[in-house]
Amino acid sequence: MRRDGFAPDSELGRLRDEEGVRKTPTIFGREVWLVTRHADVRQVLSDHERFSIQQVPPVATAPPMSEEQAAYLRAGNLLALDPPDHTRLRRMLAGEFTGRRIRRLEPRVREIVDDHLDALERGGSPADLVASFALPVPSLVICELLGVPYEDRADFQERSRLILDLSEPIERRRAANIDARGYITELVDRKRAAPDDSLLGMLVREHGDDLTDAELSGIGMLLLMAGHETTSNMLGLGTLALLRHPDQLKLMRDRPETVEGAVDAAVEELLRWLSVVHAGTFKVTTTEVTIGGQTIGPGELVVCSLPAANRDPAFMPDPETLDLTRDAAGHVAFGHGVHHCLGAPLARMELRIAFPALLRRFPGLRLAGPEPDYREFNIVYGVESLLVAW
Incomplete structure (x- = not known):
């Protein structure tokens, strides 16, 4: 999905406003039906029976893979499963992401944020905010939650980068995927030998007889990647957006937390405005469907543009404007339906803590470098680095 700075590409906006749904070629060697309007996107994402995630065919340009390999890479990956398989796994995890559990984590997240702000201040101005703050904070949080050794972060971050970077050859991305699964499998073996209080330890202790090692490693890998990639890119790109909109930065920094719901x-x-995940996962139609007035036959690939949907004028007025005082409830930045992001409460809590803390620690925060490089061909959008001064 092409982007233009913070916004979706203008062609996506025209498609949304004029047609809504169109068949289009992709870099994966297959044509897909692209859905761009907010109401249509929600319809697709909420209907797993007619829009299946589990029946999506392999990428046309990818080398062949055996059924055994495909099953191994799909096992435990909630983003590759429909109900009832998806429901069974998600039910085991849901309790770890409830409001009560997330509130118990909040003091530790505040401590992690403050520790990294202290280190950033000691290191002096200027600094790369991505490397010093936006990436390590969510990485440490998800490592502690899952029970992954933080000293291994450089390796899994590099594997994540390769897996999510669509400009990399498919062979390299698949090899990184297999390597990452192997790493998590070794970690699962250690948890089986000595279960601890981490999320992976809990899964082994409470559901170890119901989950295969492949499912456990798939769950762990998905949570590890999603837990740091999306939040870190929101922190980096979000800070850039606020610096480019100083009136909105002031609102985030200065509104007291006693104003109920203001930071939330x-x-x-x-x-909503940034939508760092470009698209919902690919779906395949299981029957003839009509979406946005367009009839689509069975066995067709469908993908939803989340940035275009979140800036749909039919969803909210003046959607191109960043307005931190508006009610953006109903956005699809975390998806929708049964595949709505499981870790959304954790991501929201990290962002709610990190943005005000950063801006209050450095009230003179400003950009200190050239236009940053955007992650144009990545599944998760963001900036590679962000040089700031204070």
Whole structure:
């Protein structure tokens, strides 16, 4: 999905406003039906029976893979499963991402944020905010939650980069995927030998007889990647957006936390306006469907543009404007339906803590370098680095 700075490519906007749904070629060697309007996107994402995630065919340009390999890479990956398989796995995890559990994590997240702000201040100005803050904070949080050794972060971050980078050859991305699964499998073996209080330890202790090692490694890998990639890119790109909109930065920094819901609403608007995940997962139609007035036959690939949907004028007025005081409820930045992001409460809590803490620690925060490089061909959008001064 092409982007233009913070916004979706103008062609996506025209498609949404004029047609809504169109068949289009992709870099994966297959044509897909692209869905761009907010109401249509929600319809697709909420209907797993007619829009299946589990029956999506392999990428046309990818080398062949055996059924055994495909099953191994699909096992435990909630983003590759429909109900009832998806329901069974998600039910085991849901309790770890409830509001009560997330609130118990909040003091530790505040401590992690403060520790990294201290280190950033000691290191002096200027600094790369991505390397010093936006990436390590969510990485440490998800490592502690899952029970992954933080000293291994450089390796799994490099594997994540390869897996999500669509400009990399498919062979390299698949090899990184297999390597990452192997790493998590070794970690699962250690948890089986000595279960601890981490999320992976809990899964082994409470569901170890119901989950295969492949499922456990798939769950762990998905949570590890999603837990740091999306939040870190929101922190980096979100800070850039606020620096480019100083009136909105002031709102995020200065509104007291005693104003109920103010920071929460600001985070939701940033999530909507930035939509760092370009698209919902690919779906395949199981029957003839009509979406946005377009009839699509069975066995067709469908993909939803989340940035275009979140800036749909039919969803909210003046959607191109970043307005941290608006009610952005109903956005699809975390998806929708049964595959709505399981870790959304954790991501929201991290962002709600990190943005105000950063801006209050460095009230004179400003850009200190050239236009940053955007992650144009990545599944998760963001900036590679962000040089700031204070």
